[in-house]
Amino acid sequence: MENFVVSARKYRPANFKSVVGQQHITTTLQNAIKNNHLAQAFLFCGPRGVGKTTCARILAKTINCENRGEDQEACGTCESCLSFQNNASFNIYELDAASNNSVDDIRNLVDQVRYAPQKGQYKVYIIDEVHMLSNQAFNAFLKTLEEPPKYAIFILATTEKHKIIPTILSRCQIFDFNRIQIKHIAEHLQYIAKEESVDYEDEALRLIAAKADGALRDALSIFDLIVTYSAGKKVTYQETIANLHILDYDYYFKVVEALLAGNIADTLLIFDEILKKGFDGHNFVVGLAEHFRDLLVVQDSATVNLLEVSDEVKANYIEQSKASSQSFLLSALSIANQCDIHYKSSKNQRLHVELALMKMAKIPAALSLAALAVEDSKKKA
Incomplete structure (x- = not known):
């Protein structure tokens, strides 16, 4: 029996053009790559489920791609892209600051930064939920963040920008992610429904998009729930309001x-x-x-x-x-x-x-x- 993959993972954007509702972010990043104006520290902040970690991974994949297109998109076929897609890239490190928030965890990260990449141009460090780091960990990270080696790029992601100390904020290029509009979420749900051969009513998808409150990941989770309830046949308005317990x-x-x-x-x-x-x-x-x-x-x-x-x-x-x-x-x-x-x-x-x-x-x-x-x-x- 084939394992079920939730829509949020199955249809996770693999390049900048497939990111939903964050064109102001993707356009800026593509121009930075094109003009070689990449900062060495980025801070991606915004509500949950709007694409912060996804954009961080796409950026990391794209800057190490060996055959980038004219639109500054990763080719997806070179050795670097394939190793990234198989979670086997030695140039991209992800750290969950929620469970690795001590000084020792940051010291281990700083020690890794000293070594240049064996292959490829950049080593990218993605630190998710960075606001969970302790003050001591933040302080241990300051010097490396201010003067990193030319091959190191840090991408910090957080849902709570106000919890990050000002000395960290001043060392980062800050990108504010927006809540995704209902229209854009509904259009993305229509695309997924067609890909999965699921019939749908427009009003049902619009209701799911509204219930998600600007978070695409939440919308995809609700969509999976309704599809499961309908046995993969059709997403109807009546079934959606019944499942979500919403007044008609x-x-x-x-x-x-x-x-x-x-x-x-x-x-x-x-x-x-x-x-x-x-x-x-x-x-x-x-x-x-x-x-x-x-x-x-x-x-x-x-x-x-x-x-x-x-x-x-x-x-x-x-x-x-x-x-x-x-x-x-x-x-x-x-x-x-x-x-x-x-x-x-x-x-x-x-x-x-x-x-x-x-x-x-x-x-x-x-x-x-x-x-x-x-x-x-x-x-x-």
Whole structure:
């Protein structure tokens, strides 16, 4: 039986052009290689799962490639590239600072730096989770980082840049990795689904991308989970929301429809149905606030692109936003926000949410009365 390889490993980028959503980093690195302006110490920082270690490995592979192309990509076929791909390269060292964070570990690394590469131009030292090094280890590393041999390049990677001492930061060329946009993650998931011959619904992949919160590795892990659940047949929207325990858009559309009609009974019944399905009241309130925000966003053609959903769902948002006044949405959003802030301190959390929903249901009537009062005052004037 063939061993299963998770998508995050199977489809890990092997060159700069296959890195997702970090073009500002890859372009800079390629230009540095082309113009021979490589720094001797790099610091790659950013959230988890956005490609820091991957880019470090690609850079290490590319600068030692014997037959680099004009686009500064590694050939993948020379002896250096093949040894890298087989984890047999003597020019690339990876150190996990989370488990090797003592002074002795850094001294061993510094001792290795003294020896020039037997073959190839550079020896590359990748130190992952570098913020986990002790202060003594950082201090032991300072001199080597400031004046390394010309053949040595250090690439430090961290998710917590603020924990690194300023003397280390001042010796490194710093690259800030961004959270990857939902659109780019969804496009990458589509590519993988096609490669694996898995049918999919666009909205399901977009939902996975949104749930990943900018981390491609998280998105690939969720994708593998949904594919396994569907026995590798099809990734559907309904199966995705069931697995990730996410409330469907339809519930929020129904709630807002009942609120606009001022129907308290229907609003409370829908909320009761949501609770019976095992959803948390706090998550519902947060999701409802986001729904109000999205309705406000689609009311203006200039901001409609801020809504990252499928065209079908976007059409539903636009239709409901036409029936919702800006005053209603802003008032409801304010109530939902207050409910969110005080939810955890409430003794009766269900009643806390229900009270907020009842207040929202009375907003249309209050706005109508306010409008009538303004008209009356105009007539009297």
